[in-house]
Amino acid sequence: MWLDAVDGYRHLTPESLKAAMPRCPRPVAWARALDDAIEFWGVTDIAMLLAQVGHESADLTRLVESLHYSAERLMAVWPSRFETYARASQFAGYPEKLANEVYGGRLGNIEPGDGWRFRGRGPLQLTGRYNYTAFATAIDDDAPIKTPQLVAEPIYGALSACWYFVTRVTPRASIEVATREINGGLIGLADRRRRYEQASRALEA
Incomplete structure (x- = not known):
């Protein structure tokens, strides 16, 4: 692990994660991984992170790009x-x-x-050897390059999502700006806004 083990949670609990992403299939594993990654990368707008992750991954249920197209x-x-x-x-x-x-x-x-x-994997769909390598360099661990499938699992998935978020999203960005920086456009803006409000309530509870 990149952090010393701690008792409890610093930023996000399984309950608050489940409230923000009701369909999340592994709330305990993902809350532990996300909580550690949020601390590791110093994520400040956790509600925005959860809103973007929730939309992009459909509540952490879609973690590998399928590429099944007609x-x-x-x-x-x-x-x-x-x-x-x-x-x-x-x-x-x-x-x-x-x-x-x-x-x-x-x-x-x-x-x-x-x-x-190196197809898209993880909560924010890390894609391409360049991005996998940049992520691996950032955590000083070549596991994501040797075994890319790890990016679709909680520990590396959470680390990759938080790394991508803090290196792409402007601090205190509006939902519109954050969405453009993550998505390249405003696709799913209404859902991301709804998720931001839902995550904000979950974190305040």
Whole structure:
């Protein structure tokens, strides 16, 4: 662990996490990991963190990018890569092939298979060898590179989410600014705002 073991919680309990994310399937494990990661990275706006994590991961139930797309959806998401139905059909239903096609040669992915190996994982969908390496360097631990699957588990997942949050989100940012910094746009803004209010109440209880 990156912190000495402590009794109790500093910032977040299983109860407050469950109140903020009712569908969270492992509230004890995730609360312990998030509480430690919040302390480790010095996260100050915990309600904003929980709102963004809750939306991006569907209450910590969606922790690995599936890449299961229909041909029609591929053409909508990556129109420049899949200009025709015939081309999109070659990748529809083949998530590994798709990951290597759309992520290969970018995001720091330089080795064959890196697109799939370093696909999105964790509460805030860490993606690409570059981001996995930056995270590993930040915690001085190469486990996320050697075993990327760990980023979808509580300890490394919580650490990666808090690291991403503190390195991307402006302190005391509004919900609109924080959403742009996490998402690149304002997708799901209403849900993120609702979650922020819900998390704020949960942390005050």
